[in-house]
Amino acid sequence: MSVENIAVLTSGTDAPGMNAAIRAVVRTAINNNVRIWGVYDGYRGLVDDNMEELTSISVADIIQRGGTFLGTSFCKRFRTKEGRQLAYENLKKHNIDALIVIGGDGSLRGAEEFERETGFSVIGIPATIENDIWGTDYAIGTDTAVNTILQAINEIRDTAKAHRRTFIIEVMGNKCGWLATYSAVAGGGNMVIVPEEEYDKEKIINKVQKLHDGGKSYLVILASEGTGNMQELVKELEARTGISTRLTVLGLVQRGGSPTANDRVFASVLGEQATLAAISGLHNIVFGMQRGNIVCIDLRDAITNKKEYPEDLRHLAEVISL
Numbered sequence: 001m002s003v004e005n006i007a008v009l010t011s012g013t014d015a016p017g018m019n020a021a022i023r024a025v026v027r028t029a030i031n032n033n034v035r036i037w038g039v040y041d042g043y044r045g046l047v048d049d050n051m052e053e054l055t056s057i058s059v060a061d062i063i064q065r066g067g068t069f070l071g072t073s074f075c076k077r078f079r080t081k082e083g084r085q086l087a088y089e090n091l092k093k094h095n096i097d098a099l100i101v102i103g104g105d106g107s108l109r110g111a112e113e114f115e116r117e118t119g120f121s122v123i124g125i126p127a128t129i130e131n132d133i134w135g136t137d138y139a140i141g142t143d144t145a146v147n148t149i150l151q152a153i154n155e156i157r158d159t160a161k162a163h164r165r166t167f168i169i170e171v172m173g174n175k176c177g178w179l180a181t182y183s184a185v186a187g188g189g190n191m192v193i194v195p196e197e198e199y200d201k202e203k204i205i206n207k208v209q210k211l212h213d214g215g216k217s218y219l220v221i222l223a224s225e226g227t228g229n230m231q232e233l234v235k236e237l238e239a240r241t242g243i244s245t246r247l248t249v250l251g252l253v254q255r256g257g258s259p260t261a262n263d264r265v266f267a268s269v270l271g272e273q274a275t276l277a278a279i280s281g282l283h284n285i286v287f288g289m290q291r292g293n294i295v296c297i298d299l300r301d302a303i304t305n306k307k308e309y310p311e312d313l314r315h316l317a318e319v320i321s322l
Helices: 018-031 043-048 081-093 105-118 142-163 178-187 201-213 230-241 251-255 261-279 299-304 311-319
Strands: 005-010 035-039 051-053 098-103 121-126 166-171 191-193 219-224 245-249 285-290 293-298
Touching (some): 005 018, 005 043, 018 035, 081 105, 098 105, 105 121, 105 299, 121 261, 142 166, 142 219, 142 251, 142 261, 166 178, 166 230, 178 191, 178 219, 178 311, 191 311, 201 219, 230 245, 261 293, 285 299, 293 299
Parallel strands (some): 005 035, 098 121, 166 219, 166 245, 191 219
Antiparallel strands (some): 285 293
16 A cells, blocks of 8 residues: 555654654655645644644744644543544544654553554654663653753752752653763763662762762762652751752753754654655554664564663763762
8 A cells, every 4th residue: 555644743741853853754755745744732633633734844944943843742532442543533534544653652652552453554753851762772852851961960060069069960760760870971970869770878878978088079969850759868968967968850941952963863864764664654663773773663662671771871970970
């Protein structure tokens, strides 16, 4: 069956570079004489039939913008069988042959369930700053998020040094410590607290005291949000060691901002590859990167396997933090 119409949507939490991916999808489809439809507000747009055909002009002046011009959402109705059936009917109503989903773990899980249940052709593009998708070294948005965190580290370090304080910087990563670890290596962090390791308050406090006694007048600690209560840790650190300690929670600022060159190029390459695959009739796959090469991953494998924690980076962070 020849593919004549493709739809694209962004789902879940936004990530810098999503617009670049959409742009590549749209213009690759048009270049191959395939009609391309944009679905607004993620899976909710599928259920509500909120979609329209896009042109090359539709995606002009967006590659440098954060967020996603198509919008995104968390749709409870799509999580029901009835909602997914309605989404399927809406896609068929517009004669759409394949769907490209740009998003994180939850979005890809929804895509896999949708294809398995309805038989509709789906291709995924990983976009999440937490970088927790199995099978790819990076996801769209991770590079921009790390650079946002580095800017914060640089500024907080000035205050930490001036006041001889210990700062705990909490970054995103509820189940994955990649952001904290990568940022610690790149930003000169003295310690990393991640969900992949057992939260040991005593070990943390003892190390802070040891580093302080060894001559460190200030410390910068990176912690993933999925670990222990950092505010309680701050209070106990101060009470037991007498070391002035503060917590900075970066929050949603990590998801915003203009995407870096790396994220723009990466997103553009994945957008092109996903579109060409859809035109060729491929489906039930995700595109990613392994060791600098673009790879094709089975969609079910991507959502059922757990991404390995970068122990080599964790070890490096430990070695160069002394």
